[in-house]
Amino acid sequence: MNARAMLLQVVLAVLALVAAVLVWQRGSAGLPGEVTVLEVSSRALQRVRFDDEARVVELFRDERDAATLWVRLGEQSGELRGNEMAKSLFASVAPLKAVRDLGMQDARKLEEMGLTGSPRKLTLTAAGREHVFTLGARLGEEVPNPYARREDGSVFLLGPSLVPQLESAAAILVDRRMHTFELGEFDAFTVFQGAHSRSFVVRGAPPEPVTVAPQRTPEAPDELARAWLDRVWRLPPRDMLGRGEEPPGGEPEEVFRVEFKRGGRRLGHLTVARGAEGDFFARTEHTAGWVRLLSGVDALAAMAVTVASGS
Incomplete structure (x- = not known):
């Protein structure tokens, strides 16, 4: 993925976040700010899984080396080594934060947010327990949907980067280096x-x-x-x-x-x-x-x- 494509993706994600706030018409107590969606420690977090219509992405720790992170693209694919961006993403969801807590929503609002019947899921596995979040269906071909619904029904407005990074895992989360040392470091x-x-x-x-x-x-x-x-x-x-x-x-x-x-x-x-x-x-x-x-x-x-x- 080149720099222009990365910049376009960031701009679209920000626009999606702005659009989501505009779509949100009901008042909510408190000002927008960072809220905790799931309280989980980085040590307890074992796996992050993203499912949608086109892909399955999993990030998980190596059983023998906690510093090593593996990425799996698809149900049957082999395990690829995660890069520094993958490690940063993995750490960023422990705990899982959101921009705003939108509370409980009625059926009309859930459908408007793309959460009704959405196949898109974010699953965090911590201490052997799975926590599943429903993610809003895409708002358009290139615009991500920042809404997430917790298992208890609460809806949250996620930040603009988490879902787009998971969607682009093959391009940006896989360590494509052949070596960890450089030309000139061997004699x-x-x-x-x-x-x-x-x-x-x-x-x-x-x-x-x-x-x-x-x-x-x-x-x-x-x-x-x-x-x-x-x-x-x-x-x-x-x-x-x-x-x-x-x-x-x-x-x-x-x-x-x-x-x-x-x-x-x-x-x-x-x-x-x-x-x-x-x-x-x-x-x-x-x-x-x-x-x-x-x-x-x-x-x-x-x-x-x-x-x-x-x-």
Whole structure:
């Protein structure tokens, strides 16, 4: 999602909030302000689920590492690693807040708010208990509906960002990084291709020039290896497969592998493999599973033979 699309989404969300306040015609005691919809601690919160006509989104903690958050897009999909925005969203609903408490509403007003028969739900699971909120149906193709109805019938006006973020989970809540370290944070790497392997040393870090040289001749820079490493490091992911998911046709066949080190300690790795249908996939120490790559990997795979063998 580019910056213009993100800005448009924020503007539309704000407009939706303004429209909701205008639609709200009945008086309500007190001035608009932040109110608590569900009192739940961040430690007790286990899962956030969003359902609508087109998607299912779930955010949940890793059972072994509370700092790791997983995102599931769809009932049967694998688990993707959540990014910092996903973690921020998860924390923001503990406790769940709203802009205004609109109280109990009659049938006409509920229908006007899009809450009658709406399939859109927000479910928070805390301490093993599910709390389900009905969300208002969309006001239009691009305008989110900020109304939420609690199980006891109370209606609330949510803030403008929660639902749009869940709707755009695939684009903005998934960690699409291949590594958690940067080019320049490793000082050596080894390329494995078939029966061949070759190690290199790296000097420098962007934005300064980076040089790559064979480990056996560290004073003789290898421009071909440097250019190859630069392209490999920038391989863009197309599709992220979830934890435990296999590419179509089963486990892909390894084409080449790169191991990254710093001070003799292994930092991470990158494995590039070809799937049964000809697509290229990659997997690293950070990705949840295989990542489908964009086209153009064939040339890098061919160059890997030269880089790994030195001939």
